[in-house]
Every structure is written in C-alpha cells, then in structure tokens.
Amino acid sequence: MRQPINPNFERMRLEAERQRLAELEERSGTLREMLESQVEAARKSNDALKAENAALKSALEAQANSGGAKAAELEARCEALAAELSERLAAERQHQAELKALSASLRSQAESERTTAAAFEARCEALNAELAVQAENDAEAHAKLESLRNALTAEAEGAQNKAALLELEIKQLTDRITEVDIAAYEPERLRTIITPALTSALREAGQESPDEMANVIAPHILKTVKTEILNSEQELVEAIHPRLGVLIKMAVTKAVEDLNRKVDNALPVDRWIAAAKGRITGAPAAGWLLEDGNTFIVKEAMLIERQSGVLLASERSEMDVNNASPDEDLMAGMIAALQGFASEAYGATGAGDLRRFSFTEDTVYLRGTPTKLLALRCSGVAPPEVEARVDELLEIAMERMNGDGHGDVLMIDDFNKPDVAETGGASGSKIVAGVLGAVAAVIALIWGHSAVTNAHESRWISKIEQAIAEDDQLGPYPLSVSREDNDSPILVSGLVPNAAALKALEDRINWSASPFDIELNIALVSEVNR
Amino acid sequence: MKAHKVIVIGDFGVGKTSLIRRYVLDVFSDQYRATLGVHLYKHSDIVPIDGTEQQVKLVLWDIEGAPLPGEQMMRYSLGASGAIVVGDLTRPDMIEPMRRAADMIEARLPGRPIGFAFNKHDIAPAPDDSNIAALKDRYGALITCTSAKTGDAVPNLFRDLTARIIGGKGGAV
Structure with missing residues (x-):
C-alpha cells in the first residue's frame, strides 16, 4: 500500500534542496576563483620553468663543450x-x-x-x-748390591772392633812415648836406653847390607870432611905442616924419578926427535921430551875493536873445537875493558898495554894497535918464540883486515904449525935454514903427529871426566883421570860408592873406540868399610 | 853477526844491574850488590826494525854507579853504539844526574841513541810531563818508565834502543 504524500514535508524537502543548491553555487564560485588563481599561478610557474629550461639548456651546452677534455682525462686514467x-x-x-x-x-x-x-x-x-731388558738386569744388580751391602756392613762391624783394639794399642804406645819423652829429658838415661839398640842396629845393618850403608853414609861423610877442611883450614895447615914437608919432599923425589924414567923410557925415535929439536932451537933435548906431554896450542884467536870491545873476528883451533870455551863476545869485552883499565892507569902510550895474562888454565897473549887488539888464548908450555909469533900473527891479521876486510883474517891453525914464521916473513926462524929444511919438515911432521896424539889424549881424558861428571851418584866422590906418559895407559883412580856405580862408570866409557889403554884403579866404599 | 855495545850508566843503586838482569835473564833480586868496575852481559834478541824482525846480538856493559860521570865511566863508554841512562823515580833530585850522564854521552859519543829509564815505577809515579818534554827536546831520547822488579817496559826499552841503533836514526826522534 502506498503512503499518502505529505505536502509539508515536500515543501520542506524542496526548501532544503534549494538551500543546498545555493550552497553548492556559492561553493562552486569559490572553487572557480581558486581554480583561476591556480591557473594563474601555473602559468607563472610555467614561465619560470621555461626560463629555467632555457638557462639549463645553455648550461648544458656549455657543459657539453667542456665534457670532451674531461673524457680524454678519464680515458687516460682508465688506461x-x-x-x-x-x-x-x-x-x-x-x-x-x-x-x-x-x-x-x-x-x-x-x-x-x-x-x-x-x-x-x-x-x-x-x-x-x-729398557725392559735393562730393568730386568737392574733388578739383578739391585739384588747383588743388597748382598754387597750386607757384606760391607759385616766388614764395617769387624773394622769397628779392630779400631777399638787399635785404640787400645795406641793408648799403650802413647804411654810408652810419654815414658820415652820423660827419659829424653834425662840424657844419661836416654843414652843407656838407646846406645845398645843403636849399636846393635848399626852392626846388623853393616853386616847385612854393607853396600846400602855405604851408599847412605859415604856422601855425608865426604861432605862433612870437605866442610870441615874448609872451616878449619888454618888448623888443618898447622896440623899437617910437619907431615906436609915430608909429603912435598916425597912428591919432588917422585917427580924427579918420573922425569928420569920418562927420559930413560923415551923411544929411540922420540929421543932422536928431541935431540933434533934441541939442535935446531938450542933448548935442551930433555926439555923437548918433557914438553911433548904438554904441547903448546893456540886454542882461540880474537881480533877485537879496542875501544868498544866488539869482536871483529875470531877463530878456534880445530884441536880445541870440541872443548867448552868461554863466550867469545864477553871475553872480547873483558879484554878490552882490562886493556882500557891498564892503559888508563899507565898512560895511553902503549907502555901500559897488557901483553899476557892467565885465564883459568889458559894464557891469553895480547897485542894491540891504537884501534885493534889481538888476543890469543893458548894452553900448554909456550915455546920461546911465542911472543914473536903473536906479533907476526897481529901483523898478518892487520894486513888481511886492511885488504878486503872479509874472510879469514886470523888462520890460527896456520899459527899452530911450526912454519908460521915463514908466513909472517918477519921473524928469523932457524927452521927455514938451507939444508935443514928437509929435516925440519920431517920434524914438523913428527911434531904434528905428537901434537895430534896429545890432542887425542886430552880429548879422551875429557870424555872420561865428562862420563864421571854426568853420573849423579859419583858427584861427591873423589875421582881423577890422568896419563903419566906416552907409554902409559889413561888411569882412572879414586873412590866410588859400590860395585853398581863402578859398573855404570865402566859402561859409560867407550873402551873399544879409545886409541889408548884405559886402566881403572878404583876402590869401593863398601869394600873399604870391610 | 856483529854485536852492538850498549852501556848502562847512572847513579848508585838506581837499578842498572837489575834492569839488565831482568832483560837478559828475566830474574830480579831485591838484595842490593854494588857493581864494581864493569860487568858484561851478552844477549841475543829479535827486534822489529823497519817493519821486519831481525836477530840482534848485544853486549851490555853494566858500569859501576856514580853520581857524576868520571874517567872510568868515560873509558868504558868508548865505542858504544848506544846508551841507557837509568834514574830512580823515588829520588827527588834524579833528573840532574841523568842530564849530566847524557851530556857526557853526547860529548863522547855524538849521534848515538840514548834511552832514559825512569826505574822503580812500581813504587813511584812517572815524572812530570814538563821534565819528560824537556829531556826529549834536549836529547831526542827514548823515555821509558820501567820496573825491573815487575819487568814492566824493560824489554821494550832495550828493543827500542836497539831498533834506533840499527835503524841508524841516531839521537834524533
């Protein structure tokens, strides 16, 4: 069913519609104004944009122009x-x-x-x-050690017991020592106690080991005797003076006997040589016979700078070359100092010059020029013409020195030859006389042989003395080496401690190499004691 | 090889023998034994000379001490290749006797090198630098502080003097 229309309502609705329309119209007008203003603003904005666009365009064009250089730079950088x-x-x-x-x-x-x-x-x-095997072995060793420890513990106990016994013995000995100590403060009592014991001990030692006893006491006795002799020289002289006279007489008698025996025992050839020498030199033949045992030898010649003592040249004789000699530089200095001292004391005119002095067993002959000194160290009995020969040698040496100044300036083995006088050409030796020349040559040969024999003898005596000196145990014992004459053996005599020392000495002597017989006449201390 | 004679002179007890025995035998004894006359010692040594080592032989003449050089000292100094004058640093007036000895050497052995040994340096300080400079200027000598007791500088003294003797530099430094 349809509701009937309400005219009021309709009117009212129309009125509302009308009002609304009016509002809409008003609102439309506002909007229109707004739009217009907006369009105006847009137009202005559009103009501004256009201007901006034009500016940008021109800017872009400018930028496009500079872009080329930058691009090249960028390209290089890129590369x-x-x-x-x-x-x-x-x-x-x-x-x-x-x-x-x-x-x-x-x-x-x-x-x-x-x-x-x-x-x-x-x-x-x-x-x-x-390790496993060793561990097994260690276990065995441990067991052994354990048993050893047990044994040692037992031994230590034994030693402790022994120590206790020893302590007891020490106590007893201390008591004895205290007793002896007390006795020592009573010399009579001490003598009574120890004399029988010492006597018996010495007797036993002497009987049982005489050699050892001799070895022990002989050096002390010899040393004591030597010291006592030195300390009591005066008393000794007084004591032995009466006896000494007898001894000297005996010695002189023996020397005369030796002299006679030597002359009597000389070989016919020696006698003939001595006689020939006697005829030539005018000296007694007996003197030549004796002199053969002590031949004159120039052992060393030295040419010395006089002021400084510096050795300019030196030469040793072949016959002496194996023996010890004093240092030649020191000897040269000593000779220069001595000569300087003598010259200073007696004037430098030459009158104060030393011409000869003894040095150890040798004789030093001296000759000098203002700048040089000639020194000859000689041994043996000097022949009468030695002084003249020294002068000649100095002359020869000076001539050689003034020449080239090199080489041998002395030639002492020439000097040792008997015909050196001819070399010097200054002395009037009888040797060079006419027909006797040949005889002199023979004599010189035999003489030379004799000199060599004597030199051999001296060398062998020195060797034996050296063998004695090298044996330490023979040091304190009196031993001597000598040869009586040309027919006698070399005799080594004296005292040695025992048979062993004698054997050692015999071993040291080279018997087979010796050209001489060597005879030992040596007593043993151990034998002497018996 | 020729031996060179070098004499060692100075007053009593300054240590001449001790210096020589220290050099030759390398021994020292504080027992004083005066030297009477002259003692001779021989010594072979190896000395650097001009950059090479040379074997040399010296005969050193230890001449008895005297405060002033006498006839004896002059006699023994003849023919020497060089000399060492020894002084005792413990003595305040040691320089003058050393000067006199050096004067004698200059007069008797012109041009020979001289060495001054100021001995006993182990118990006394070295001399003033002014004294050393004066001696050097005057004599052109080697100057060494030595001690024969400790051996300090002793071999060098003899070796330097030997180098001068063989090097032929004479007394000039």
Whole structure:
C-alpha cells in the first residue's frame, strides 16, 4: 500500500534542496576563483620553468663543450688503471705460483716429517724393549748390591772392633812415648836406653847390607870432611905442616924419578926427535921430551875493536873445537875493558898495554894497535918464540883486515904449525935454514903427529871426566883421570860408592873406540868399610 | 853477526844491574850488590826494525854507579853504539844526574841513541810531563818508565834502543 504524500514535508524537502543548491553555487564560485588563481599561478610557474629550461639548456651546452677534455682525462686514467690492474694481476699470478710451490714444498716436508716420525716411533719401540731388558738386569744388580751391602756392613762391624783394639794399642804406645819423652829429658838415661839398640842396629845393618850403608853414609861423610877442611883450614895447615914437608919432599923425589924414567923410557925415535929439536932451537933435548906431554896450542884467536870491545873476528883451533870455551863476545869485552883499565892507569902510550895474562888454565897473549887488539888464548908450555909469533900473527891479521876486510883474517891453525914464521916473513926462524929444511919438515911432521896424539889424549881424558861428571851418584866422590906418559895407559883412580856405580862408570866409557889403554884403579866404599 | 855495545850508566843503586838482569835473564833480586868496575852481559834478541824482525846480538856493559860521570865511566863508554841512562823515580833530585850522564854521552859519543829509564815505577809515579818534554827536546831520547822488579817496559826499552841503533836514526826522534 502506498503512503499518502505529505505536502509539508515536500515543501520542506524542496526548501532544503534549494538551500543546498545555493550552497553548492556559492561553493562552486569559490572553487572557480581558486581554480583561476591556480591557473594563474601555473602559468607563472610555467614561465619560470621555461626560463629555467632555457638557462639549463645553455648550461648544458656549455657543459657539453667542456665534457670532451674531461673524457680524454678519464680515458687516460682508465688506461693507467687498466695497466695497474694488469700488473697487479701478473703479481697475483706469480704469488699464486709461489704459493703453489710453497705448498708443494710443505707437502714434501710434511711427507719427510711423517717418515722421520715413523722412524722415531720405531726407535722408541726398540728403546722400550731395551729398557725392559735393562730393568730386568737392574733388578739383578739391585739384588747383588743388597748382598754387597750386607757384606760391607759385616766388614764395617769387624773394622769397628779392630779400631777399638787399635785404640787400645795406641793408648799403650802413647804411654810408652810419654815414658820415652820423660827419659829424653834425662840424657844419661836416654843414652843407656838407646846406645845398645843403636849399636846393635848399626852392626846388623853393616853386616847385612854393607853396600846400602855405604851408599847412605859415604856422601855425608865426604861432605862433612870437605866442610870441615874448609872451616878449619888454618888448623888443618898447622896440623899437617910437619907431615906436609915430608909429603912435598916425597912428591919432588917422585917427580924427579918420573922425569928420569920418562927420559930413560923415551923411544929411540922420540929421543932422536928431541935431540933434533934441541939442535935446531938450542933448548935442551930433555926439555923437548918433557914438553911433548904438554904441547903448546893456540886454542882461540880474537881480533877485537879496542875501544868498544866488539869482536871483529875470531877463530878456534880445530884441536880445541870440541872443548867448552868461554863466550867469545864477553871475553872480547873483558879484554878490552882490562886493556882500557891498564892503559888508563899507565898512560895511553902503549907502555901500559897488557901483553899476557892467565885465564883459568889458559894464557891469553895480547897485542894491540891504537884501534885493534889481538888476543890469543893458548894452553900448554909456550915455546920461546911465542911472543914473536903473536906479533907476526897481529901483523898478518892487520894486513888481511886492511885488504878486503872479509874472510879469514886470523888462520890460527896456520899459527899452530911450526912454519908460521915463514908466513909472517918477519921473524928469523932457524927452521927455514938451507939444508935443514928437509929435516925440519920431517920434524914438523913428527911434531904434528905428537901434537895430534896429545890432542887425542886430552880429548879422551875429557870424555872420561865428562862420563864421571854426568853420573849423579859419583858427584861427591873423589875421582881423577890422568896419563903419566906416552907409554902409559889413561888411569882412572879414586873412590866410588859400590860395585853398581863402578859398573855404570865402566859402561859409560867407550873402551873399544879409545886409541889408548884405559886402566881403572878404583876402590869401593863398601869394600873399604870391610 | 856483529854485536852492538850498549852501556848502562847512572847513579848508585838506581837499578842498572837489575834492569839488565831482568832483560837478559828475566830474574830480579831485591838484595842490593854494588857493581864494581864493569860487568858484561851478552844477549841475543829479535827486534822489529823497519817493519821486519831481525836477530840482534848485544853486549851490555853494566858500569859501576856514580853520581857524576868520571874517567872510568868515560873509558868504558868508548865505542858504544848506544846508551841507557837509568834514574830512580823515588829520588827527588834524579833528573840532574841523568842530564849530566847524557851530556857526557853526547860529548863522547855524538849521534848515538840514548834511552832514559825512569826505574822503580812500581813504587813511584812517572815524572812530570814538563821534565819528560824537556829531556826529549834536549836529547831526542827514548823515555821509558820501567820496573825491573815487575819487568814492566824493560824489554821494550832495550828493543827500542836497539831498533834506533840499527835503524841508524841516531839521537834524533
């Protein structure tokens, strides 16, 4: 059913519609105004944009012009970057290669480590096995040690017991020593106690081991005797004076007897030589016979700078070359100092010059020029013409020195020859006289032989003396070596401690090499004691 | 090989013999024994001369001590290749006797090298630098502080003097 229309309502609705329309119209007008203002604004904005667009366009055009240079720069930069990148890439590749090599090496090293580790492992196993065996052995050793300890403990107990016994003995001995000590303060009592014991002990020792006793006491006795002789020289002289006269008389008598025997025993050839020498020199033949035993030898010649004592030249005789001699430089200095002292004391005119002095067993002959000194060290009995020969040798030496100044300036072995006088050409020797020349040559030969024989004899005596000196145990004992005459053996006489020392001395002497007979006349201390 | 004569001079008890015995025998004794006259010692040594080592032979003349050089000292000094003048550092007036001895050497042995040995340096200090400089200027000498007791500088003293003798440098430094 349809509701009836309400005219009021309709009116009211129309009115509302009308009002609404009016509002809409009003609103439309506002909107229109708004739109218009907006369009105006848009138009203004559009103009502004257009202007801006034009500005941008011109700016873009300007930018497009400068873009070319920048592009070139960018291109260069790109190329540089590309080159750098390629280098880096190459380096990277190389690095990779190195890493690969390193990796390979590490791998091989690891392999070798692995092998070594395996070897160590094997070695460890072997050692373990050895240790196991050793442990078993240690157990055995331990057991042995244990038993040893037990044995030692037992021994220590025994030693303790012994020590207790020893302590007891020491106590007893101490008591005895105290008694002896007390006795020592009473000399009479001490003498009473020890004299019988000492006497008996010495007697027993003397009977049982005489050699040992001799060895022990003989050096002390000899030393004591020597010391006593030195300390009591005066008393000794007084004591032996009466006896000494007798001894000297005996010695002189014996010497005369020896002299006679030597002359009597001389070989016919020796006598003939001595007689010939006597005829030539005018000296007695007996004197020549005796002199053969002590031939004159120039052992050493020295040419010395007079002021400084510096040795300019020296020469030793072949006959003396094996013997010990004083240091020639020191001797030269000493001679220069002596000569200087003498010249200072007696004037430098030459009147104060020393011409001869003794030095040990030798005689030193001296001659001098203002700048040089000639010194001859000689041994033996000097022949009468020696002084003249020394003058000649100085003359020869000076002539040689004034020549080239080199080489041998002295030639003392020439001097030792009997015909040196001819070399000097200054002395009137009888040797060079006419027909006697041949005889003199023969004499010189025999004389030379005699000199060589004597030199041999001296050398052998020195050798035996050296053999004695080298034996320490013979040091304090009196031993001498001598040869009476040309027909006698070399005699070694004196005292030695015992048979062993005598045997050692015999062994030291080279018997077979000696051209002379050697005779020993030696007493043993042990024998003397008996 | 020629031996060179070197004289050692100085006052009593300054240690001339001790210096020589230290050099030659390498020994020392504090027992004083005066030297009477002259003692001779011989010694061979190896000395560097101009860069090469040479074997030399010295005859050392240990001349008895005297405060002033007398006729005896002059006689013994003849022909010497060099001289060592020894003084005792413990003595306050040691320089003057050394000067006189050096004057004698200059007069008798002109041009020979001289060495001054100030001995007993183990118990006394070295002399003033001014004294050393004066001696060096005056004599052109070697100057060494020595001790025969300890051996300090002793071989060098003799070797340096020998080098001067053989090197032919004379007294000039």
